[in-house]
């Protein structure tokens with residue numbers, strides 16, 4: 496019998512030698528499976544947020560189960576989460592306004608054992624109105640009850656209208672509730688640089704700001720990145736794959752214009768960004784450049800698009816939308832490749848990409864700073 500303590504199975508002590516033989520095989524299989532799982536999990540690079548929470552550098556985005564990306568099969572979506580966990584992609588991003596997303600997370604969370612631990616990042620997206628402590632507490636309690644947790648790993652706060660400065664009241668209460676242990680990481684989403692500085696100047700500790708950041712939307716590089724770097728704030732990015740437009744699927748394809756073609760909320764959202772950025776013709780040139788780079792690394796266009804953003808200073812993680820439970824919509828292996836340290840973009844790769852990017856319009860002057868698209 497194996498004496499190595501890692502392989503030792505105490506049940507052998509109380510059963511017959513024949514049973515012991517087959518149980519040894521089962522024990523070996525379980526141990527080896529767990530070792531493989533640990534190995535895969537170790538392969539996913541992680542970062543630690545200011546409050547100590549460790550998250551994966553590729554996060555699983557759950558807007559895709561809100562209903563705005565096609566019908567959602569709740570049980571299938573819950574079941575589909577296991578494959579992400581098994582691959583080591585244990586961090587999920589959701590919001591109080593993403594339909595059943597928090598509940599899907601909660602159902603999975605209540606079913607699975609403690610290991611490996613999941614990280615559930617949610618958002619609070621209130622309608623402007625009074626922001627007293629009771630309002631804030633009620634919102635957090637609702638998310639906690641849906642997610643079936645006793646405290647929240649991370650709350651990312653969104654605000655629609657800066658002319659109403661009650662976002663500062665809300666953040667003050669969120670900060671107090673963080674001190675009380677209800678929230679681990681206090682974070683923002685779609686805040687611009689000016690307000691991020693205003694908030695940190697008031698002594699409110701912010702862990703991350705979730706913003707749109709991709710090859711086609713590089714507004715965070717203008718001002719946001721520098722402020723994040725100086726305050727130890729991580730950027731978590733969305734739109735990095737432009738809803739899937741930044742992939743081989745659209746290389747050499749005619750411009751999608753109809754609702755049938757742009758059939759998810761992401762596709763129609765980011766197609767508009769491409770229109771403002773430079774249009775479909777220039778976008779095709781970008782896809783050709785990305786394909787050249789991708790072929791040089793035997794990887795996908797999505798890998799290059801993700802790696803480019805992951806390598807930006809201040810970017811802690813890239814959120815990749817997952818249509819959980821939809822056949823053919825799982826990109827786990829490819830996501831693992833995107834964050835693998837073996838995928839390194841060279842100076843020549845960056846020149847190839849930049850030769851197209853430099854001909855695009857400046858979205859900062861067209862739209863404004865991060866998140867302004869939600870306020871203008």
Ligand SMILES: NC(=O)c1ccc[n+]([C@@H]2O[C@H](COP(=O)([O-])OP(=O)(O)OC[C@H]3O[C@@H](n4cnc5c(N)ncnc54)[C@H](OP(=O)(O)O)[C@@H]3O)[C@@H](O)[C@H]2O)c1
Nearest residue numbers: 556557558733734736737738739761797815816824826829
């Ligand atoms: N804070 C905010 O205001 C905000 C706004 C938008 C999104 N988000 C967050 O960001 C997440 C991502 O959403 P997004 O709208 O930005 O979408 P996205 O991640 O840019 O695109 C997701 C889509 O890309 C395709 N895809 C994923 N991996 C791929 C790969 N390796 N190769 C080819 N295609 C791939 C999939 O399409 P198929 O499913 O068709 O295969 C997937 O549905 C959301 O779930 C949400 O958590 C936040």
